[in-house]
Amino acid sequence: MKTAFFMNGSARLAFALVGTALIVSCSNPSATTDTADAGNDAATEAAAPADGEVCAPEFAEIDFGIISTESQANLEELWEPFLAAMSEDMGRQINGFYATDYAGVIEAMGAGKIQLAWYGGKSYIEAAKRSGAEAFAQTVASDGSKGYYAHLITNIENPIVGEIDVEAGNGDQFVIENSADLTFAFNDPNSTSGFLVPSYYVFAQNGVNPNEAFSELVFSGSHEATAQAVANNQVDVATNNSESMARLQETDPEAFEQVQIIWTSPLIPSDPIAFKSDLPDCLKEEFKDFFHNFDDEAVLGPLDWAGFDPAGDTDWNTIRELDIAKQMEEIKNDAAISEADKTTQLAELEKQLEALK
Structure with a gap:
């Protein structure tokens, strides 16, 4: 077998996961989409600035986080046309934020350095937990799949x-x-x-x-x-x-x-687009309006997307279920944790798992 390595050292991570959760789990996508759409008309009206007022003028520029699935040069080639189209549509400068790893985008949102981000499912649930991320759209592939x-x-x-x-x-x-x-x-x-x-x-x-x-x-x-x-x-x-x-x-x-x-x-489940939850409501509505209606094939084609569907936080509960199962097994296999503490910690994770159903 091959024994040449492309990184120095070994990355050590001890874990095993339990349970029988399926990737398409008990979460109800249609219900969460309905929840995301519920009251949209009222929310839009409430969020709209008064006549003559500009929505969130303090955000003349928006920083958009891009997770590091490829090199920065490749990602910029894919994303810059999209960011330019978004800038023109929204009347605000949209800047790409390209971190060297997924954690960089999560931490940047938590620190208020970015207002918006494209995440994967796992990075999103971490950002929602630690950085105030709130999903509002889900990518739709060129073939229509999600x-x-x-x-x-x-x-x-x-x-x-x-x-x-x-x-x-x-x-x-x-x-x-x-x-x-x-x-x-x-x-x-x-x-x-x-x-x-x-x-x-x-x-x-x-x-x-x-x-x-x-x-x-x-x-x-x-x-x-x-x-x-x-x-x-x-x-x-x-x-x-x-x-x-x-x-x-x-x-x-x-x-x-x-x-x-x-x-x-x-x-x-396909990827979420999320904004920081403490942004002004009128700005959130501007983001939703752009993403939910954007369908420029020339811009989306290189990203292999057809567009974005409305979505909500719970659409990624399936990912949370897998993550909780992983945490549970890590605790079970950790000899440094007493049996009493294991029981307590596992009971808390069981509550979290139950709350997702």
């Missing part, structure tokens, strides 16, 4: 491909059974498809702790980075997702041809 898939990938010439039924997509079982001989790369720890989803479905449901299982475990950061690491034979297996694979096929077809998908997850 979901995507996590993958495990390997190099097409890696010998493990011959041991896997690629058509059946059972590479997760091979990875588990042969992990001691493999190098493995997650994406960012705040990534939904690059960390949380495979952590649950591949490892937790099989009682495997990836920190202990592999010959080397690393975090690469972006989906682009893990794809390139696999394409260049720097790691045996890595996480990725269907959107990033489509993007790689477009931007680097040679690398794409070197990547073999060996496992696919259940459907993951």
Whole structure:
């Protein structure tokens, strides 16, 4: 197996997840969308500035956070036309904020450095908890879908491909059974498809702790980075997702041809757009009006989106369920926590889980 690594050192993370939550869980998307839409007319009227007044003049410029799924140069190429269109429509300068990792966007919103952000599901629930993020729109893919898939990938010439039924997509079982001989790369720890989803479905449901299982475990950061690491034979297996694979096929077809998908997850809810919850109501309504009605194909096409649907915070409760399951198992397996404290902490997480249903 390949043993060359693209990061120095190993990223250690001890956990296992429990439960039987599905990515499309008990949350009711239609109900949450209805909640997001409920009272829109009244809210818009209440939020509108009085005649002659300008909405939130203190926000002449808006800083928009972009999570680091690719290099900044690639993201700027994709996003700058969108930000320019948004600037023109809203009559405010919209600036892109490109952090080097997902946490940078979460922390920037908490510090008030950005007012708006594109998140993934996992990074959003962290931002909602820590930074006052409030989802109001959900991305819709060019094909009309509102979901995507996590993958495990390997190099097409890696010998493990011959041991896997690629058509059946059972590479997760091979990875588990042969992990001691493999190098493995997650994406960012705040990534939904690059960390949380495979952590649950591949490892937790099989009682495997990836920190202990592999010959080397690393975090690469972006989906682009893990794809390139696999394409260049720097790691045996890595996480990725269907959107990033489509993007790689477009931007680097040679690398794409070197990547073999060996496992696919259940459907993951597509990404949220969120504003900071303490913004003026009239500004929130301006954001909603722009996103819910924007349909410029020339601008959205490179992002592989058709537009944005109204959404609300609870549309990402499925991600919260997986995250709580992860926390519960970490507590159960932590020898440093007394049994009494485990009981207390687990009971609190059970309450949180119940509150999501």
